Amino acid sequence: MSEAIDAIRPNNGPDDRPDHLGHYPGYDPLPPVLMYHSVAPYDHDPYLVTVRPQRFEQQMRWLHRRRLRATSMRELLAARRNGADRGLVGLTFDDGYSDFREHAQPVLARFGFTATVFVIADLLGGANSWDQPGPRKTLMTAGEIRHIAAGGMEIGSHSRRHVSLTSITTAELTAEVSGSRAILQEVSGQDVSGFCYPYGHLDALAVNAVRTAGYHYGCAIWRSPLTAVHALPRSYIGDRDGSLRLLAKLYRHHLRYRPPALGQRRR
């Protein structure tokens, strides 16, 4: 797969105005990739990782009404290779919270959407112990992961222990990246082709470990000089994101990929 997956192609047309989603005609950025964690009712959410079920349903309906289809990264990148990714939005869920089955999967099924769920290989059936002091949220068991995989969801790796990959030894890095892939392929019965960096932390060594472990892509959070198919930026979606804010986030995604000449002129 091309490393320059998010590269823009030159525009030969005269029209440099963006369309209703901020997409510049003739330019071809990778579609936006949305980042979710937990979908559940809550009283207290200090890490801003939870979206209420009603809000999530509203966000998915909003995409559907705009004729956008949310898909797993596997589907998105396959469509990309065939030049058929227009109108798609990548949908990702980090950590593999148990609430996915009750509050996210039925909504996705209703709209014909799929998603990638990045799970933590050594914490299946455990909890978000890295978020101290909590609140605690439970993580899907191996059986639940097999169930959602059978239902069309892509299972990706979110490491073995949810540690920052930029502050561990080389041996630990290999275990977290390569080791988690082997475990999760066994658990899910799927080829595990995607990796998601815990905390969005990455450096050249971490990206190289992901590439050499055989992953086809990697999900980061922020844009950086390492941005490429093994470090794809994503848009955080939270409980406050109603339709206007969602639109702004999709629009911002395309503005980031706007033609360089336009960017300079409008700065």
Ligand SMILES: [Zn+2]
């Ligand atoms: Zn995480």
